[in-house]
Amino acid sequence: MKVEGETRSARKERDIVEAATAAFVSRGYDGTSMEEIATKAGVSKQTIYKHFTDKETLFGEVIRASAAQATSAFDAVAALLTEAEFLTGGLQQVARLFMTTLMDEERLRLRRLIIANADRMPQLGRDWYEKGFERMLASMGSCFQQLTDRNLLRTPDPYLAASHFFGMLLWIPMNEAMFTGNKTPRSKADLERHADATVETFLVAYGPQAQGSR
Amino acid sequence: MKVEGETRSARKERDIVEAATAAFVSRGYDGTSMEEIATKAGVSKQTIYKHFTDKETLFGEVIRASAAQATSAFDAVAALLTEAEFLTGGLQQVARLFMTTLMDEERLRLRRLIIANADRMPQLGRDWYEKGFERMLASMGSCFQQLTDRNLLRTPDPYLAASHFFGMLLWIPMNEAMFTGNKTPRSKADLERHADATVETFLVAYGPQAQGSR
DNA sequence: GGTGCAGTACTGGTCGGTCTAGTACTGTGG
DNA sequence: CCACAGTACTAGACCGACCAGTACTGCACC
Numbered sequence: 001m002k003v004e005g006e007t008r009s010a011r012k013e014r015d016i017v018e019a020a021t022a023a024f025v026s027r028g029y030d031g032t033s034m035e036e037i038a039t040k041a042g043v044s045k046q047t048i049y050k051h052f053t054d055k056e057t058l059f060g061e062v063i064r065a066s067a068a069q070a071t072s073a074f075d076a077v078a079a080l081l082t083e084a085e086f087l088t089g090g091l092q093q094v095a096r097l098f099m100t101t102l103m104d105e106e107r108l109r110l111r112r113l114i115i116a117n118a119d120r121m122p123q124l125g126r127d128w129y130e131k132g133f134e135r136m137l138a139s140m141g142s143c144f145q146q147l148t149d150r151n152l153l154r155t156p157d158p159y160l161a162a163s164h165f166f167g168m169l170l171w172i173p174m175n176e177a178m179f180t181g182n183k184t185p186r187s188k189a190d191l192e193r194h195a196d197a198t199v200e201t202f203l204v205a206y207g208p209q210a211q212g213s214r
Numbered sequence: 215m216k217v218e219g220e221t222r223s224a225r226k227e228r229d230i231v232e233a234a235t236a237a238f239v240s241r242g243y244d245g246t247s248m249e250e251i252a253t254k255a256g257v258s259k260q261t262i263y264k265h266f267t268d269k270e271t272l273f274g275e276v277i278r279a280s281a282a283q284a285t286s287a288f289d290a291v292a293a294l295l296t297e298a299e300f301l302t303g304g305l306q307q308v309a310r311l312f313m314t315t316l317m318d319e320e321r322l323r324l325r326r327l328i329i330a331n332a333d334r335m336p337q338l339g340r341d342w343y344e345k346g347f348e349r350m351l352a353s354m355g356s357c358f359q360q361l362t363d364r365n366l367l368r369t370p371d372p373y374l375a376a377s378h379f380f381g382m383l384l385w386i387p388m389n390e391a392m393f394t395g396n397k398t399p400r401s402k403a404d405l406e407r408h409a410d411a412t413v414e415t416f417l418v419a420y421g422p423q424a425q426g427s428r
Numbered sequence: 429g430g431t432g433c434a435g436t437a438c439t440g441g442t443c444g445g446t447c448t449a450g451t452a453c454t455g456t457g458g
Numbered sequence: 459c460c461a462c463a464g465t466a467c468t469a470g471a472c473c474g475a476c477c478a479g480t481a482c483t484g485c486a487c488c
Contacts, residue, residue, distance in 0.1 A: 007454095008453070008454085008466075008467090009465095009466070009467095012466085012467080028330075028333065028334075030244040033442080033443060033444080034443080034444065034445080035442095035443080035444090043467080043468085044467065044468045044469065044470090045444095045445080045446095045468095045469095045470095046446090046447090046466095046467070046468075046469090047466080047467060047468080049444095049445070049446085050466075050467085054444080054445080055443095055444070055445090112329055112330070112332065112333075114393060115326055115329050115330065115392045115393065116242075116326070116329065116330030116331075117330075118326065118392070118393055118394065118395045119242065119326075119395050120242075122394070122395055122397060125393040125394050125395060126393070126394050128393055129389065129390060129393035129394055133389050133390075133393065137386075157411075160411060160415075161415075163382070163385050163386045164381075164382040164385075164412070164415055166381075166385055167378075167380075167381030167382045167383070167384065167385030167386075168377070168378040168381045168382055169381070170381065170385070171377050171378075171380055171381030171384070171385065172351075172377045172381075175343065175347050176343060176347075178329045178332070179328060179329065179332055179339040179340070179342055179343035179347065180332065180336070180339050180340050180343055181332045181333050181336055181339060183336060197371075197374060198378070201374075201375075201378055201419050201420075202419075204418070204419045204420075204424055205415050205416075205418045205419035206415075206418075210418055226433095247476080247477060247478085248477080248478065248479080249476095249477080249478090252434095256434095257433085257434085258433065258434045258435065258436090259434095259435095259436095259478090259479080259480095260432095260433070260434080260435090260480085260481090261432090261433065261434080263478095263479070263480085264432095264433090268478080268479080269478070269479090
């Protein structure tokens with residue numbers, strides 16, 4: 001990454017955040033030393049402390065930067081759905097896209113990093129939950145709402161429906177990744193098969209012809 | 215906890231594991247010192263090292279002990295369902311029970327502890343996943359299979375249905391707990407309401423009258 | 429009197445953060 | 459185009475704290 005009019009200071013800061021991200025993600029918070037980050041960034045420790053008051057602040061910046069980078073992508077994916085011509089196909093596409101995006105190696109590591117440090121830095125975890133997790137549900141929910149308005153779905157509580165959608169879609173792969181560190185990642189084809197199966201069930205429950213229960 | 219014919223050595227060992235569990239769970243692996251565990255257990259460091267070769271081993275023992283304690287409970291809960299007289303009521307009962315059991319403060323902390331250290335100790339995470347997570351799915355799955363045989367459900371792939379069940383049930387509360395550290399736990403009533411809503415949707419998708427999709 | 433343990437001191441190492449002394453860069457006024 | 463001043467950066471020593479794991483001493487109970 002090279003940015004044109006970037007001042008030296010800004011460039012260094014970016015180098016630091018990049019190096020820190022890589023280090024934290026692969027060795028954890030406690031497992032990463034400031035020395036290590038400095039070396040990786042090609043920078044002296046002093047410079048790090050010029051830009052970030054302490055390790056915790058740097059860590060926060062790392063998380064926030066990664067989160068911001070991801071947030072915008074979600075709405076885009078969800079938007080695909082409202083424009084889709086065929087419901088089933090659109091849902092499948094969206095499910096597959098969410099699946100492969102969310103099960104990305106880097107993102108998973110980050111996720112585990114946040115969970116691991118949610119105690120130490122509660123604000124970070126809460127931010128991620130609200131700006132990442134809840135936001136994803138909300139945008140998917142509003143999308144379901146529109147489809148319901150057009151009689152393509154039947155979701156009395158779209159937000160809940162969204163949580164059911166993601167829960168069914170991700171429960172197995174996400175838990176596997178969290179607990180096993182995703183050592184032997186599922187193949188993309190595998191994940192997409194799972195996504196398709198979920199869409200099928202979702203449509204039985206929430207499709208236009210779904211019966212209310214009892 | 216007091217056990218009668220327990221030798222002093224065994225008693226000490228149990229004290230150590232108990233103290234270590236409390237310490238690890240509340241302060242994390244790196245945040246807990248052996249000194250601290252020794253003090254909490256009313257034991258000298260030397261004694262700890264007599265029973266456990268090193269910190270990592272002790273940690274492993276802590277996790278394994280807690281896991282074992284939990285595993286058996288699952289089958290029992292699932293078994294409730296095969297005996298239930300009314301399907302909806304039985305499912306509701308089971309969903310509520312799983313919900314409140316799994317969302318227990320202590321268990322959640324343990325879960326986060328394992329995720330946080332899945333890198334450092336891969337075997338632990340895998341064990342927990344196989345003996346806890348997958349086992350839960352399997353026993354719920356075989357339960358669904360029986361209900362399908364009796365035409366009370368319609369689950370072509372019972373294991374998948376179980377994952378959908380748990381995913382819908384737990385996606386929101388589990389993620390919230392993982393990321394926010396469950397600082398402001400949901401009320402039991404809240405969780406049970408969520409459980410009931412999930413059961414309703416699950417029955418639309420998998421109840422005996424559910425239509426195939428498309 | 430011997431054994432096992434508590435208590436504590438010690439070792440070797442790591443790490444966050446600071447300090448210092450000197451070097452490279454940058455932008456302004458001549 | 460140059461000189462100079464101010465700022466950012468490097469390299470490395472350094473400090474205090476902490477910690478896993480070991481060694482030793484003395485007490486208390488068998």
